[in-house]
Amino acid sequence: MAGQQKRPTGTPASERDLRRQGRKTMARLLDAGMTVLNDRGYHAARVDDIVRAADASHGTFYLYFANKEDLVRALAEECAGEMTELAGSLGRVEPGPEGYERLRSWLERFHEVYARYGAVIRAWVENQSTDSELRRLGASAFGDMAARLVTQLEESGYESVDAEMGAAALLAMVERMNYFMLQPGTDWDEAVVLDTLAMLTHRGFFAGQGSGSRIRLGQR
Amino acid sequence: MAGQQKRPTGTPASERDLRRQGRKTMARLLDAGMTVLNDRGYHAARVDDIVRAADASHGTFYLYFANKEDLVRALAEECAGEMTELAGSLGRVEPGPEGYERLRSWLERFHEVYARYGAVIRAWVENQSTDSELRRLGASAFGDMAARLVTQLEESGYESVDAEMGAAALLAMVERMNYFMLQPGTDWDEAVVLDTLAMLTHRGFFAGQGSGSRIRLGQR
Amino acid sequence: MAGQQKRPTGTPASERDLRRQGRKTMARLLDAGMTVLNDRGYHAARVDDIVRAADASHGTFYLYFANKEDLVRALAEECAGEMTELAGSLGRVEPGPEGYERLRSWLERFHEVYARYGAVIRAWVENQSTDSELRRLGASAFGDMAARLVTQLEESGYESVDAEMGAAALLAMVERMNYFMLQPGTDWDEAVVLDTLAMLTHRGFFAGQGSGSRIRLGQR
Amino acid sequence: MAGQQKRPTGTPASERDLRRQGRKTMARLLDAGMTVLNDRGYHAARVDDIVRAADASHGTFYLYFANKEDLVRALAEECAGEMTELAGSLGRVEPGPEGYERLRSWLERFHEVYARYGAVIRAWVENQSTDSELRRLGASAFGDMAARLVTQLEESGYESVDAEMGAAALLAMVERMNYFMLQPGTDWDEAVVLDTLAMLTHRGFFAGQGSGSRIRLGQR
DNA sequence: CATGAATGAGTGTTCATTCAT
DNA sequence: AATGAATGAACACTCATTCAT
Numbered sequence: 001m002a003g004q005q006k007r008p009t010g011t012p013a014s015e016r017d018l019r020r021q022g023r024k025t026m027a028r029l030l031d032a033g034m035t036v037l038n039d040r041g042y043h044a045a046r047v048d049d050i051v052r053a054a055d056a057s058h059g060t061f062y063l064y065f066a067n068k069e070d071l072v073r074a075l076a077e078e079c080a081g082e083m084t085e086l087a088g089s090l091g092r093v094e095p096g097p098e099g100y101e102r103l104r105s106w107l108e109r110f111h112e113v114y115a116r117y118g119a120v121i122r123a124w125v126e127n128q129s130t131d132s133e134l135r136r137l138g139a140s141a142f143g144d145m146a147a148r149l150v151t152q153l154e155e156s157g158y159e160s161v162d163a164e165m166g167a168a169a170l171l172a173m174v175e176r177m178n179y180f181m182l183q184p185g186t187d188w189d190e191a192v193v194l195d196t197l198a199m200l201t202h203r204g205f206f207a208g209q210g211s212g213s214r215i216r217l218g219q220r
Numbered sequence: 221m222a223g224q225q226k227r228p229t230g231t232p233a234s235e236r237d238l239r240r241q242g243r244k245t246m247a248r249l250l251d252a253g254m255t256v257l258n259d260r261g262y263h264a265a266r267v268d269d270i271v272r273a274a275d276a277s278h279g280t281f282y283l284y285f286a287n288k289e290d291l292v293r294a295l296a297e298e299c300a301g302e303m304t305e306l307a308g309s310l311g312r313v314e315p316g317p318e319g320y321e322r323l324r325s326w327l328e329r330f331h332e333v334y335a336r337y338g339a340v341i342r343a344w345v346e347n348q349s350t351d352s353e354l355r356r357l358g359a360s361a362f363g364d365m366a367a368r369l370v371t372q373l374e375e376s377g378y379e380s381v382d383a384e385m386g387a388a389a390l391l392a393m394v395e396r397m398n399y400f401m402l403q404p405g406t407d408w409d410e411a412v413v414l415d416t417l418a419m420l421t422h423r424g425f426f427a428g429q430g431s432g433s434r435i436r437l438g439q440r
Numbered sequence: 441m442a443g444q445q446k447r448p449t450g451t452p453a454s455e456r457d458l459r460r461q462g463r464k465t466m467a468r469l470l471d472a473g474m475t476v477l478n479d480r481g482y483h484a485a486r487v488d489d490i491v492r493a494a495d496a497s498h499g500t501f502y503l504y505f506a507n508k509e510d511l512v513r514a515l516a517e518e519c520a521g522e523m524t525e526l527a528g529s530l531g532r533v534e535p536g537p538e539g540y541e542r543l544r545s546w547l548e549r550f551h552e553v554y555a556r557y558g559a560v561i562r563a564w565v566e567n568q569s570t571d572s573e574l575r576r577l578g579a580s581a582f583g584d585m586a587a588r589l590v591t592q593l594e595e596s597g598y599e600s601v602d603a604e605m606g607a608a609a610l611l612a613m614v615e616r617m618n619y620f621m622l623q624p625g626t627d628w629d630e631a632v633v634l635d636t637l638a639m640l641t642h643r644g645f646f647a648g649q650g651s652g653s654r655i656r657l658g659q660r
Numbered sequence: 661m662a663g664q665q666k667r668p669t670g671t672p673a674s675e676r677d678l679r680r681q682g683r684k685t686m687a688r689l690l691d692a693g694m695t696v697l698n699d700r701g702y703h704a705a706r707v708d709d710i711v712r713a714a715d716a717s718h719g720t721f722y723l724y725f726a727n728k729e730d731l732v733r734a735l736a737e738e739c740a741g742e743m744t745e746l747a748g749s750l751g752r753v754e755p756g757p758e759g760y761e762r763l764r765s766w767l768e769r770f771h772e773v774y775a776r777y778g779a780v781i782r783a784w785v786e787n788q789s790t791d792s793e794l795r796r797l798g799a800s801a802f803g804d805m806a807a808r809l810v811t812q813l814e815e816s817g818y819e820s821v822d823a824e825m826g827a828a829a830l831l832a833m834v835e836r837m838n839y840f841m842l843q844p845g846t847d848w849d850e851a852v853v854l855d856t857l858a859m860l861t862h863r864g865f866f867a868g869q870g871s872g873s874r875i876r877l878g879q880r
Numbered sequence: 881c882a883t884g885a886a887t888g889a890g891t892g893t894t895c896a897t898t899c900a901t
Numbered sequence: 902a903a904t905g906a907a908t909g910a911a912c913a914c915t916c917a918t919t920c921a922t
Binding site for chain 5: 676682685717723
């Protein structure tokens with residue numbers, strides 16, 4: 001998973017075939033990286049935090065990654081994989097209740113992915129890094145999702161100026177709401193958020209009607 | 221005897237009575253600050269960039285602001301004023317074409333504010349600063365807008381699980397789309413974006429029908 | 441009073457004949473300077489504090505003094521005058537009770553001077569400034585006092601290795617005790633401190649006997 | 661999610677387990693710190709001076725100490741240890757020549773400690789730092805010494821208003837004289853100073869008689 | 881394969897002093 | 902005579918990255 005492209009400096013050692021121990025250490029670093037990124041955010045995340053969380057040393061870190069960005073890149077690749085898979089799993093959304101349900105459970109899966117990879121998604125969406133490779137990765141992952149949505153929108157007879165724009169808007173809304181939902185201090189009810197998103201997208205994009213609100217009424 | 225206590229140093233300027241020249245310099249700094257923030261983003265913006273843009277010295281900066289956050293805070297206050305005003309200007313949104321138009325031009329005004337204050341809005345939305353005052357400001361500005369929208373949604377017969385959640389989702393979508401639109405490298409057509417947003421919000425939130433798509437068809 | 445010697449930079453304007461208003465302003469600055477120095481200490485004292493206390497502006501300050509040191513120098517000259525006068529006022533100290541009383545009331549006067557000029561005395565004693573003129577002033581003021589004490593010690597039959605050293609030790613002790621006494625947070629009883637000092641100096645330097653302790657017993 | 665909290669940065673070193681090299685570097689920094697402090701004084705001492713003297717980098721300094729104060733604190737702890745030991749070593753002081761000799765050699769030991777730790781002692785005595793921990797350390801170290809002296813004074817039949825005040829005065833005198841003695845430019849004869857102090861304290865505090873002056877007469 | 885130690889460029893902030901009105 | 906405004910050199914501290922063992 002770790003980046004194959006250009007290596008700005010150093011001897012990143014991820015080309016090498018890793019022995020069992022090596023793979024384990026790398027996995028520990030990736031895991032710790034994702035945790036720290038989610039906890040502290042992209043900018044506040046320090047290499048020191050990561051190696052501490054992984055119970056490793058600075059030297060070890062640079063044995064596996066060329067630099068901090070390189071690790072984020074590796075995580076972004078993991079994330080891109082999940083996103084692509086997710087994008088392929090939406091399927092046709094009907095205007096009726098089945099369509100709503102399909103959207104709802106897709107959003108649930110999105111939420112799960114976001115819970116794990118939120119920080120790298122934001123790193124791209126919020127343009128926190130200057131790393132061009134990361135931007136490319138993010139762009140392609142989001143492009144994939146958008147393209148898939150566009151297909152669905154068009155198949156579902158979305159009639160509007162621009163399906164791509166619609167797909168972008170949908171993803172924007174969904175991404176942000178997931179972000180807010182996971183902010184510490186927010187006490188939104190996950191089910192209500194997902195209901196709202198499902199209903200709005202169903203209605204706004206897929207000509208959905210009479211759907212959604214029937215479920216979980218009075219929940220909150 | 222050896223004194224210890226200290227004023228928080230750079231008298232935050234807003235406290236002092238400024239002469240004409242002082243007010244001018246402060247305005248220059250605020251302006252430069254907003255420019256640099258928009259160009260470089262919150263984290264990459266250096267005090268040095270700002271003073272260079274304002275053609276001032278480091279010392280001068282700290283004559284008017286206690287620190288970088290303090291300047292951002294001042295800008296956020298300006299921004300909050302604009303937002304509050306904006307929030308008050310939406311009015312009742314009907315399901316018909318007039319409602320659509322009303323939404324559309326409100327979004328246009330939002331876009332104008334965002335073009336100027338985007339960076340501070342993002343500083344709050346993306347939680348880039350640790351400054352609690354800034355968070356308070358952002359929360360109250362967005363709260364204002366959301367509350368206003370809730371009223372409109374309810375008056376317009378929005379039937380859903382939770383009007384507040386709907387308002388949040390709407391703002392989230394609008395904010396993000398404006399952000400993407402202003403990213404350097406994006407070549408979205410402003411009119412198309414606004415059309416899309418107007419239509420989606422009209423349809424998804426205000427039970428709008430048959431609206432929007434008629435306008436500007438084939439624009440892109 | 442303000443320094444006549446070398447002027448490192450600027451145009452200190454203390455040579456000029458001052459009109460009434462000018463003399464007033466200068467007095468205000470000196471007064472404020474002494475207050476701030478006593479309150480904040482030499483190092484923590486800012487020009488800004490002084491002009492604020494004097495209700496003047498930065499520009500005005502440099503109209504009267506070449507720099508911060510220059511003001512301290514002026515204050516040191518005032519202080520040196522008081523010290524010299526004080527030094528001359530001790531008189532002969534007898535081994536008996538009259539000698540004790542004489543010492544005691546001299547220490548009282550010293551305390552009064554210290555309460556006002558403590559900060560500049562410390563600036564010299566603690567070598568806080570790099571200003572050579574200030575060091576010269578301090579050295580000569582203390583030298584005066586010491587010389588006078590030496591005379592007294594010798595007249596009083598002080599038999600020891602070195603009268604100068606004895607004088608220095610005496611002044612050192614007296615200066616420090618006055619300093620501690622005036623530290624905020626110290627709750628020493630002034631009378632007890634003065635009694636102790638009077639007794640110790642009388643006994644240690646002037647062969648005093650049976651004196652001192654009789655007075656104010658049980659005071660504390 | 662964007663993390664905020666932060667460790668107080670430079671893990672104060674005393675917490676971490678250091679390897680041999682680390683201990684060596686830390687010792688080098690402490691040593692250089694003490695040297696620079698003694699040479700330049702507390703306020704004029706720059707981190708840069710210290711790292712240069714220790715032949716280390718800025719980064720290294722902050723690897724071992726949270727900041728300049730932290731290093732001074734560490735030195736103050738070393739010093740407090742020496743002082744406490746010293747305080748315990750005085751023993752009973754008789755009015756006769758043995759008492760004088762005991763005092764004299766105690767003062768000699770004090771002088772040795774002062775030659776090394778003078779700058780941190782002054783940092784406390786002259787209240788140069790705002791660091792409360794340092795004040796606590798200084799207060800307790802001097803409190804220890806004073807308390808021990810009080811015991812000795814009372815056992816030796818010191819009859820006066822207040823033994824604590826007497827102890828304070830004694831320490832004040834001794835500290836200052838050591839300070840002056842070590843000032844560059846002072847050409848006092850160490851033996852004469854110590855004789856004088858021994859005699860004055862013996863006479864003033866311990867009812868000593870006929871002592872001291874006999875020794876080293878004509879030395880100077 | 882792993883580690884603790886070391887580095888130094890980069891950044892925010894302070895404050896005595898000078899300038900323009 | 903007085904003032905508010907402006908300056909910039911100086912300093913503390915951070916943290917990604919490299920080094921030596």
